[in-house]
Amino acid sequence: MPYGSYLTRRLLSGLVTLFGITLVVFLMIHLVPGDPARVLLGPHATAQEIATLHAEWGLNRPIWIQYGLYVKRVVTGNLGSSLFYQIPVSQLIGERLPLTLYLMAFSAVLALIIALPLATLAALRRDRLADHIVRIFSQIGLSVPAVWLGLILITLISVKAHALPVGGYGTGAAAHFRSLILPSLTIALSIFPTLTRSLRASLIVVLDSDYIASAKARGLSWPRVVIVHGIRNAIPPTVTVLGLNIGYLVGSTVAVETIFALPGLGSLMIQAVLSRDFPVVQGVAIVYGVLVLVINLATDLTHTALEPRLVEQ
Amino acid sequence: MSQHAATDVRLHKVKTAGERRHTPATLVAGLILLTILVAIAIFAPLIAPYNPEAQNATALLQGISAHHWLGTDELGRDVFSRLLYATRVDLEISVAAVAASWLIGTSLGLLAGYAGGIIDAIIMRLVDFVMAFPFYVLIIALVFVIGSGFGSILLALIVVGWVSYARIVRGEVRVVATREYIAAARMTGIRGRWLLLRHVLPNVVVQPVVYAMSDVINVILAIVTLGFLGLGVQPPTPEWGLMISDGSDFLATHWGLATFPTIAVVITGLAFSLIGDGFAELVAEG
Numbered sequence: 001m002p003y004g005s006y007l008t009r010r011l012l013s014g015l016v017t018l019f020g021i022t023l024v025v026f027l028m029i030h031l032v033p034g035d036p037a038r039v040l041l042g043p044h045a046t047a048q049e050i051a052t053l054h055a056e057w058g059l060n061r062p063i064w065i066q067y068g069l070y071v072k073r074v075v076t077g078n079l080g081s082s083l084f085y086q087i088p089v090s091q092l093i094g095e096r097l098p099l100t101l102y103l104m105a106f107s108a109v110l111a112l113i114i115a116l117p118l119a120t121l122a123a124l125r126r127d128r129l130a131d132h133i134v135r136i137f138s139q140i141g142l143s144v145p146a147v148w149l150g151l152i153l154i155t156l157i158s159v160k161a162h163a164l165p166v167g168g169y170g171t172g173a174a175a176h177f178r179s180l181i182l183p184s185l186t187i188a189l190s191i192f193p194t195l196t197r198s199l200r201a202s203l204i205v206v207l208d209s210d211y212i213a214s215a216k217a218r219g220l221s222w223p224r225v226v227i228v229h230g231i232r233n234a235i236p237p238t239v240t241v242l243g244l245n246i247g248y249l250v251g252s253t254v255a256v257e258t259i260f261a262l263p264g265l266g267s268l269m270i271q272a273v274l275s276r277d278f279p280v281v282q283g284v285a286i287v288y289g290v291l292v293l294v295i296n297l298a299t300d301l302t303h304t305a306l307e308p309r310l311v312e313q
Numbered sequence: 314m315s316q317h318a319a320t321d322v323r324l325h326k327v328k329t330a331g332e333r334r335h336t337p338a339t340l341v342a343g344l345i346l347l348t349i350l351v352a353i354a355i356f357a358p359l360i361a362p363y364n365p366e367a368q369n370a371t372a373l374l375q376g377i378s379a380h381h382w383l384g385t386d387e388l389g390r391d392v393f394s395r396l397l398y399a400t401r402v403d404l405e406i407s408v409a410a411v412a413a414s415w416l417i418g419t420s421l422g423l424l425a426g427y428a429g430g431i432i433d434a435i436i437m438r439l440v441d442f443v444m445a446f447p448f449y450v451l452i453i454a455l456v457f458v459i460g461s462g463f464g465s466i467l468l469a470l471i472v473v474g475w476v477s478y479a480r481i482v483r484g485e486v487r488v489v490a491t492r493e494y495i496a497a498a499r500m501t502g503i504r505g506r507w508l509l510l511r512h513v514l515p516n517v518v519v520q521p522v523v524y525a526m527s528d529v530i531n532v533i534l535a536i537v538t539l540g541f542l543g544l545g546v547q548p549p550t551p552e553w554g555l556m557i558s559d560g561s562d563f564l565a566t567h568w569g570l571a572t573f574p575t576i577a578v579v580i581t582g583l584a585f586s587l588i589g590d591g592f593a594e595l596v597a598e599g
Contacts, residue, residue, distance in 0.1 A: 016438070016441070017441055017442070017445045020438065020441060020442030020445055021442070021445050021446070023442065024442055024443070024445075024446070024451075025454075028454060028458050031458045031459065032458055139582070139583060139586055140579055142530065142582060142586070143530050143533075143534070143578055143579045143581070143582025143583065143586070144575060144578070144579055145534055145537045145538060145541070145553075145554070145557065145575060145578055146534075146538070147537070147538055147541045147554070147557060147558075147561075148557050148571055148572070148575040151557075151561050151564055151571060152564065152572075154564075155564040155565050155568075159565055160565065247444070247446070247447040247448055248447070248448060250447040250450070251447035251448045251449030251450055252449065254447075254449050254450065254453065255449070255538045255541070255542060258542060269450070269453060270453070270542055270544075273453060273456075273457045273544060274543065274544075276457075278457075281454055281457050282454075284450075285446065285450055285451070285454045288446060288447050288450040289445050289446045289447075289450075292445060292446070292447055293445060
């Protein structure tokens with residue numbers, strides 16, 4: 001398949017997903033019992049305000065027209081107004097999105113930093129003590145609730161050792177960075193097991209292959225073989241696994257931001273749920289969906305640009 | 314979510330009953346562990362020394378003692394008793410959610426893969442739409458819409474959970490459909506529903522079962538996280554996430570309050586992991 005038509009197909013499927021995201025979020029309002037206008041405007045809305053919204057959103061018209069109007073508003077960046085903050089949802093999200101993006105990026109990098117040495121060790125010492133120890137760590141990491149992990153890190157490192165802030169985002173880049181260390185570590189510790197597992201598996205395949213044997217036969221030193229040939233070849237599949245887990249990575253920011261009192265998208269969502277701020281919940285859900293879509297698209301396109309062979313599959 | 318966690322083994326052919334199998338140690342260990350957990354869940358009322366919701370103002374935040382094996386919490390409730398009852402609550406929701414997701418997802422995946430065409434397109438687009446959202450975000454949004462509590466989180470977990478099974482099973486059906494024995498069965502005149510039930514289903518059922526074992530762990534973590542955030546099971550019902558939340562204020566002085574439920578989650582996770590690994594091994598050998 002030529003790259004151009006692959007690109008078109010991939011972008012089209014992204015568009016279909018976008019349609020799905022808006023449809024799911026649109027339908028949410030109809031799952032809530034009662035008048036959608038009442039739900040959206042909150043208990044203090046006047047009859048006048050409710051009538052205006054009915055006209056604006058076409059709430060008395062057929063559902064597909066309502067959906068069309070909804071998509072039109074979303075595309076033009078109009079996500080409604082927060083019942084709690086009394087400001088546009090898009091503004092609220094704009095203020096909080098960067099933090100969540102940094103948090104995700106730091107977590108992904110930290111997870112790779114943890115997984116890479118562990119997986120290499122496990123692959124080289126296959127079925128020996130080191131491999132089993134790595135497996136036990138991964139197993140524990142896989143099932144420890146991130147919320148507990150976050151709380152323990154706060155207690156040990158912030159409260160007892162005073163090494164890092166207990167919570168909040170601080171002011172200035174340095175303070176922001178310090179504030180993100182423990183939250184990123186919490187997320188990294190809960191996603192490293194899956195990465196370690198897949199990286200170990202790919203490393204074993206690579207290390208058993210003919211070109212590794214020939215590299216050894218050429219007299220290259222073993223560490224050089226492992227690093228230059230082994231790890232380099234095992235990383236692409238691991239990035240794919242990271243991509244598959246992006247939904248999980250994005251999702252774990254919700255709880256972690258709440259524990260560390262970080263003013264990001266996730267904590268905004270929880271706050272909005274607890275204060276029954278429907279427009280904000282809807283808006284954040286859309287942005288999270290689009291975030292996953294964009295990251296997946298970017299991963300795929302980079303991947304296929306680097307390895308054109310993949311397009312044919 | 315972590316679909317790759319399901320070990321990549323495939324069963325293309327069902328073994329006849331007479332052939333001998335070696336049962337992996339991991340499977341045995343996992344089943345024993347799970348049996349103990351299920352026994353705790355069922356017999357919680359008989360084992361628990363106290364009512365899990367009974368408060369005792371004269372015994373607040375006590376340490377480990379002969380009276381209170383794991384101490385008491387900030388309301389004087391017996392932590393050991395709460396832990397036993399929480400096992401019941403968390404296992405009930407997670408197993409029910411995964412079983413229902415498995416059933417719905419497997420059926421729809423089978424239908425999509427076998428029927429193809431427009432049915433396949435509709436089901437798989439639905440799968441794509443659900444998968445477009447991060448797991449936690451959609452669950453939280455659904456809980457917001459349908460309310461918190463036992464039934465709501467169960468429903469939310471199923472609405473989000475079935476899609477992975479549908480995708481796995483549909484993929485498996487596609488692979489199996491090209492195998493010789495299916496062609497052979499067709500040639501002998503076996504058609505339609507019988508072909509599906511007798512020849513396709515047994516061969517696509519392994520992957521979703523292996524996946525279910527890692528799925529249970531993720532579902533338990535979701536229940537715990539929702540409970541912790543105040544969106545899941547509501548107090549005073551004993552639930553692991555709620556217990557972690559209750560204990561979070563006392564971590565520096567009474568670390569056990571939040572840590573004992575965490576250990577319970579890890580042990581439960583271990584049981585399901587062992588079963589999943591063992592089952593995959595069994596199938597790979599079989």
